[in-house]
Amino acid sequence: SAAALRNLWGSVSFADWLRARHLLCLAQNWENSNDATEALSLALSTIQEGDLDSAARAIRKHNIARMTDKLLWRDAAHTVGDYCVLPTAKVMLQAFPSRSSPKTGFILSPRTYFKSKQEILDTDGKLWLQVDPRSFPGEGKFKGNVVTGLRNLMTSKALIGVKVQRGPDWDMDDQDGGKGNEGVIVGVHRTSKVTVRWDGGTTKHEYCAGDGRHDLIFSGAAPQPPQGWLLASSAVVHKATNALRCFSCGDGLVQTTHAASKHATLKEDALKEGEQLLVAATLEPVLVRAINNGRVCCSFQNQAPGLNNSQGGFDIWYRPEDLVRPNSYKDCGEESLQIHGQARTRREVVLMSGGDVDEAREAWAKAKNQSATNGEQCRSLRFASCIQGHFIHARCLQGALFSGGTCPAVGCSEPLFVPPVRRLKNDGLCCGGSTRGIMHVDNEGGEADLLRTAQALIQSSGTDGAEILTEEDITAADLPDLKMCPVCCSGPLMNENCSDMQTHHGECSRAAMREDESPCTEKGSFHVTASEIAEKIKQMSSIESVSDVLPRCPEHDVVVMFNGCLSCGHIFADTDWDDMPDWNPKAKGLLVLDHKKRQAAGLLAKQVRAEVSQFAFERDQLKGAALCCSMCPSPPQVLPPPLPPPATKYAIQGCDPSCDLNHSSDGDCLVCGRGWGSHSGHNCPGGGLRGSWIVQ
Incomplete structure (x- = not known):
């Protein structure tokens, strides 16, 4: 790191050198891993080349991976969690965390939110949740x-x-x-x-x-509130909160709603007799005994003692989509890995380790090296964050950028925008001043040309436009009352007929001028509406003129009457001729001059904003840094990033199967996305699913 900074000294501005020093400070607390070594190597190589933006991206990418891992394990270490019953499930609570335990008589209806009071693994490694009565x-x-x-x-x-x-x-x-x-x-x-x-x-x-x-x-x-245990199957419940949250507002970054399409759907041709499967709704293991006409005959492995199939009739018929393969029923919204022969989430690995998070992380890392997956990391890279990996919602990021503030995370002062600093001349006033890597700014380009044009127009504004036609010329020629376009000041415009601009607008020009008495159509003269002409002008390309796009009479093959400006396309049909502005020979030049002035003012404001942001960045970088020619001492230690604020209270939405309301004014169905009129009562089109609406 010191060698990279020493080589960079003098090649860039002092503010950028301090930025490179800060980037390397952020990498000092990284763990000793292959990913960290690779990221640090990339950052060092790009810093030596002077490409600080690429170095910042490499450091941010690794910090995001570290932050994602930290938040996920922090969530997995919680002893309780928030859950929601799926819209298609109804859960009967049991007295003990065992499939053979009696039912308590309490039922969780679809879309019921609850907190867990206790979470344990049974002897088969399945996760069981005890419902907290205080959730109700x-x-x-x-x-x-x-x-x-x-x-x-x-x-x-x-x-x-x-x-x-x-x-x-x-x-x-x-x-x-x-x-x-x-x-x-x-x-x-x-x-x-x-x-x-x-x-x-x-x-x-x-x-x-x-x-x-x-x-x-x-x-x-x-x-009494619901009491009992339930098996945490992804076909029955899903987590109501997400570990990845915005460091500014605390809301989750990933939607926690369940998607039924994430489950592996089985087909009849993929099933075999004797294959062991699981019932999707309960995860009970079953054995395939026969397959017939789209139906699957299954038997439960744990039969009642002393009975056989012929006595008790334990064969159950299912559809192929009612069954899932072992280890394929995990919710794709939560990452899982194969550990001890089963797909397990971080929470299950923590419970397997007796609550020891360090031991669970070692087991997870070992399984991850064998599977080589990085799904959570790839998903987290899609979110905005500062260079330290603090996730920020798009709306929160927009607000922070507009306010000119730093990262909104508590205790973080990382800038969200770092402008490039260019040295315009070597003035020798800073200790890093040298002739290497100096960037000179030339005056060539569209902005400089525009500024020069504006300046020339300002200097010659007293004479431009007056040489074409003066008021004396108009008086001497005895021209009638002349007008000009109120939008682009094009003119002069002359009208020798009536002042009504709407009657003949869009009519066949030969018929309007009475040059041909024969009718254009059986119903009279050909005529198009003003809206049709306006639509044609709106679709006009940059290489076309107004006369090119005007509709033509099919009988006489002439364009229709157009009471408007042939330069800009503005239509005069709604304006009386006497109400139009009188022609001013200087108006066109003054309008162009005003447009150039506005563009010049915009460019000047843009340059001022860029300079202000650069100066503000340099000021922040120079705070606490001594302007000296010797190398600064070792970079200070960077504190670990803070945790996000607590998640907001989850919202309860949607009606349950006991609802008998009319939802014609409640928007679209949450299950199928169609309106109330497409449903048969609460049943979605096609049958098989019951709809649900947010009660307004």
Whole structure:
């Protein structure tokens, strides 16, 4: 590193030399690995060539890989996590983390978000999750007046099955069967109403539960939250949060929604009798016994003791798509590797190691060297970040760039934009001044030509345009009232007919001038609308003129009347001739001059902004650095990058299978992407899937 800096000394500006020094400082804390050695070697070679941008890209790429790995392992070390049941699944919770354990009677409906209370691996190496009851509404939500919580879908789901009585605004006489009688909520509606079935009856009634009216109150004990264990199959649940988050706002960088197409779909011709497969919905191992007409006959390996297939009938028929191969059911959104014969995620490897993250990382690195995959790293390279690898959302990056700030991560002061610094002359004022590598700026190019043209126009603005035709010439020639285009000042324009500019616009010119009495068509003279002419002009290329694109009369083969400017294409049809501006012979030259001045001002502002950014960068680089000719001491240690802020509270969206609302005004279906009118009730087109909408 010192040799590279010593060779670079004097070849570039002092600000760029300090930048190269800072880049090498960032690489000092790298681990001793092949990837780090390769990245450092590339950075050193590009720094020696003076290509600091390539060196910065190499260092940023490796820092992104290090940051991605750090965040993923930090997420895997968490003892609990946030999960969501897939839209196509319904989970029955079990009493123990075992497939043979009894059911607790609690069910997680589709799209249910929950937190895990405990996560363990069973004897087969499968991950089990214990549902945390605190993920669901507490007892305080079910006291007093009944109020629907459509803004909180979890609360609305919990109302189903709750016992109620008549409330303070009750005015339905004895529709409930009498005072004190109880009923059960069987439906929740968008209009702040609930459907109740009263004890002793079969009829359902709707009652108000919000918007200032409360017909019902809660009765009896509050419903208990779901309790039990479930197998963490990617065909049933997926993680609701992502480890890769923005260091500015804390939101996830990768969408956590599940994609069903990520699963390996089996086909009938790919199945064989005697093959061991897994049921996609439960991951129970089954054995293929027969294949017939698109159906697969399977038997479970763990049969009840003392029974055989002929006695108990344990053969189950499935479709090929209902089955998956072992080790192929992992969610592609979370990286997995083959460890101990099974595809395992980082979280599972940590649990296998007894919570020892270092041991888990060693096992992961060993498996990764054998498989040579880098999926997470390739995916993380698509996100914006500073050179230290702090991920930033596109919207957060845009805001930071516009504000001129540095990386928004806490404790990071890396610039998000580093302008190139060019030495215009060797003034010998800095210790790095020499004649090597000096870049001279010439005055050739489009910008310099434009500036020179603008200057010439400014100097000759008093005479340009007046030599063509003066006001005295017009008076001497006794010309009528002349006009000019209000947009480009082209002229002079002369009109010897009426001042109505709209009547004959778009009409056959021979018919308009009455040069031919024969009609163009059976219905009269040929005529096109002003919008058609405007569309033709809009599509005009740079090598065409207005007259080239004007429509032509099919009978007389002449262009239609065009009441507009033949130079710029501006149409006068909506303007009376008397309202058009009088022709000024100097207006055209003044307009061109104004345009040149605007361009010159824009170029000047661009140059000022570039100079300001360069000076600001040099000022930041020179802070705390002594201007001396000797080499500076060893670079200071760079603190490890901070962790991202906590993720925001996840949002609950979409209706569940118990919903009976009309979603005609709720947008497209979250499952198939079609509108409510394309569905049969809640069923998606084609059948087989139930749609879901965000309740507005």
